[in-house]
Amino acid sequence: MKIKLGKTDWYEENIRVSEKATNFHFLITGTSGTGKTIALQEIEKSITNTNGCVVVLNYNSTHQWDNCSPANILYYPVKEEGFPFPLLRPITAQNGQSETPEDVLETVVDAFHAAAILGTAQKRQLYEAMRLTIQNPDYSGETLLTPDALDKADREDFAPVMRRYKGIFHRLRLTPDPLTLMPGKIYDIDFSGFDTLTQLLLAELALSWFWRYAQFHDWKRMHSIFVVCDEFQNLNHGEDSTIAQILREGRKKRLFLLLATQTLADVEQSNQVILNQAGTRLFFRPTEQEIRQIAKLLDSQHVEKMCEILRELQTGECIAKGKLCAGNVTIERGLKMAFTITKQERRSNVCLRVTQKSSK
Ligand SMILES: Nc1ncnc2c1ncn2[C@@H]1O[C@H](COP(=O)(O)OP(=O)(O)OP(=O)(O)O)[C@@H](O)[C@H]1O
Ligand SMILES: [Mg+2]
Numbered sequence: 001m002k003i004k005l006g007k008t009d010w011y012e013e014n015i016r017v018s019e020k021a022t023n024f025h026f027l028i029t030g031t032s033g034t035g036k037t038i039a040l041q042e043i044e045k046s047i048t049n050t051n052g053c054v055v056v057l058n059y060n061s062t063h064q065w066d067n068c069s070p071a072n073i074l075y076y077p078v079k080e081e082g083f084p085f086p087l088l089r090p091i092t093a094q095n096g097q098s099e100t101p102e103d104v105l106e107t108v109v110d111a112f113h114a115a116a117i118l119g120t121a122q123k124r125q126l127y128e129a130m131r132l133t134i135q136n137p138d139y140s141g142e143t144l145l146t147p148d149a150l151d152k153a154d155r156e157d158f159a160p161v162m163r164r165y166k167g168i169f170h171r172l173r174l175t176p177d178p179l180t181l182m183p184g185k186i187y188d189i190d191f192s193g194f195d196t197l198t199q200l201l202l203a204e205l206a207l208s209w210f211w212r213y214a215q216f217h218d219w220k221r222m223h224s225i226f227v228v229c230d231e232f233q234n235l236n237h238g239e240d241s242t243i244a245q246i247l248r249e250g251r252k253k254r255l256f257l258l259l260a261t262q263t264l265a266d267v268e269q270s271n272q273v274i275l276n277q278a279g280t281r282l283f284f285r286p287t288e289q290e291i292r293q294i295a296k297l298l299d300s301q302h303v304e305k306m307c308e309i310l311r312e313l314q315t316g317e318c319i320a321k322g323k324l325c326a327g328n329v330t331i332e333r334g335l336k337m338a339f340t341i342t343k344q345e346r347r348s349n350v351c352l353r354v355t356q357k358s359s360k
Contacts, residue, residue, distance in 0.1 A: 001224065004046040005282075006039070006318070006337035011326045014046075015337055018323035018330055023251040023279040024224070028260040028318075029294075030284020035316040036260040037063060037230055039282060039339045043258065044186050044228065045070050052224045054186040054258075057206055059199035061192055062230040068341060073186045076179065078202065079193035083172055084179035085209040086141050088134050091216040099216060105130050111208040114236035115201035116164065121157045129153035141176050145169050168198055178213070183223040200234055207235070207242045214246075214253035224254040233261045238271055247277045265290050280322035283334075285313040297321075298334035309336065316340070 001024060004014040017024065026043065028036045040063070044054045048070075056063050065073070076084060087108055090099040109127050112118060118126065132149040133139055139146055145153065150169060154162055162169065181187065189206065191199040210227055229235055229243070237243045246257050257278070264272055265287065286294050295306035298319055310319065319334045 001047070001050050001052060003043065003050065003052075005043065005280075005320055005324070006316075006339040008326070008335065008337050013327070015320065015331075015335065016325045017280050018325045020330070021279040021323040023247075023277070024226070024256040025247055025250065025278040026256075026258045026280045026282065027275055027278035028258075028282045028284065029262065029264055029286065030282075030313075030318065031262055031287055033315065034284035034313070035318070035339060036262075036282075036284055038316065038341060039284070039318065040228060040230060040258055040260055041065065041068075042339050042342065044226070045342065047224075047226050048072055048184050048186055051183040052226055053181045053183050054226045054228060055181065055206075055210070056186065056188045056228040056230075057191070057203040058188050058230075059191045059203045060196055060231070060234075063188070063228065065188075070186065072184060073188055075188045075190060077190045077192070079191075082142075082175045083202065083205070084175050084189065085206060085213075086174050086176055086178060087144065087205060087209060088130060088174070089141055091212055093216045097216070099212065101131075101134060104212075105134075107208050107212060108205065111204040111242070112161075112165075112201065114208075114241060115204045116197060118161060119157065122161050125153050125155065125158040126161065129158075142174050144172060144174065165198060165201065167194065168201070178209075181225065203229065203235060204242065207246070210255060211242050211246055211250075214250065214255040217253075222254055224256065226256045226258055228258040230260045231262075232259045233266070237267070237275065239274065244271075244274045247274055263287055263290055280320065280324075282318045282320050283310065284318045286310055306334070314338075 001019065003017040003024065005017065007014055028039060030036050047054050088104060090101060090104050092098040105127050108130060109123050112126060113123060129145050129149040129152060132152060133146045136146050191202045194202065207227065235243060243257065246255055250256055264275065283294055291307050291310050292303065295303045295310055298321060299306045317336065317338045319336050321334045324331045324335055
């Protein structure tokens with residue numbers, strides 16, 4: 001995969017991520033307005049140019065295409081089209097091996113728990129309600145809970161969960177077949193129209209579906225899938241989270257994450273270790289509070305000099321760290337580079353819309 005990054009002032013072409021990189025996960029940090037989202041979008045375009053498939057989990061409008069939208073973007077509004085993955089259907093691998101219904105229910109309950117902590121009794125009730133749902137002979141796979149399961153689950157201790165996610169228990173439609181993902185495309189899965197918490201839940205559910213899919217799919221035939229979580233700090237990124245699992249093991253399954261957030265200062269040390277597994281890190285201008293720590297990580301021998309460089313980064317400029325290539329030369333030290341918004345795409349700003357039918 002020849003994934004392009006920004007440009008330096010000493011080499012005429014874009015710097016690339018080495019094909020020998022530990023993995024193709026990206027972690028991007030920097031204060032507000034320093035150019036993280038624009039850089040992500042440039043990387044996304046480059047990934048699709050090398051035939052990867054990009055899926056943007058666009059919760060809470062964190063990933064708007066204000067400056068340009070590439071021609072190969074496919075817009076999928078979940079509120080109107082339904083959740084594009086049949087969450088409660090076990091995934092079957094090409095060799096016939098399949099998820100058990102219990103595994104499926106546990107994973108979905110875990111995704112709910114990741115979005116907002118559930119008590120033990122609430123978890124059990126959600127599990128039981130979904131079990132009743134899938135055991136119903138009339139279950140079409142198009143809802144999370146059937147009406148009879150909803151009635152049974154609506155007890156006192158489950159009531160807060162019911163209230164919080166009423167909209168999705170009663171109204172969210174799941175599509176019977178997963179969205180077909182083609183190489184060379186960017187899928188903008190837009191969760192807008194739901195409240196903030198629900199959008200985060202839907203993103204957790206989508207992430208966990210991708211992880212399930214990657215494990216059961218014949219990955220030797222699968223093209224690489226890159227899932228984008230811009231401002232991922234609101235998603236669960238603890239040790240047992242789906243994000244952590246994908247960072248640790250996604251490489252084997254060709255599933256990668258593109259993560260961006262303003263700062264890691266609030267992230268627990270153990271979780272920082274997990275996030276640091278990302279093979280390529282881009283540091284846009286950090287907060288004063290974080291500068292020294294980042295400078296040490298980038299160049300422990302010249303901390304003061306690095307602090308100065310970080311402090312002076314302009315919008316669109318960053319220090320990249322990972323296994324990078326300038327032509328045939330591999331570079332592993334921190335490298336200052338600038339992203340430019342590719343010109344020819346500035347003109348188009350209308351997203352083509354994908355529906356289940358047109359994606360086939
Ligand atoms: N490489 C670039 N070239 C030119 N302008 C840029 C570049 N990167 C960012 N900008 C300008 O800065 C604005 C903010 O960039 P961007 O949305 O990427 O910031 P951000 O780091 O994602 O901020 P936030 O954390 O608030 O989401 C853009 O709308 C654009 O006008
Ligand atoms: Mg942004």
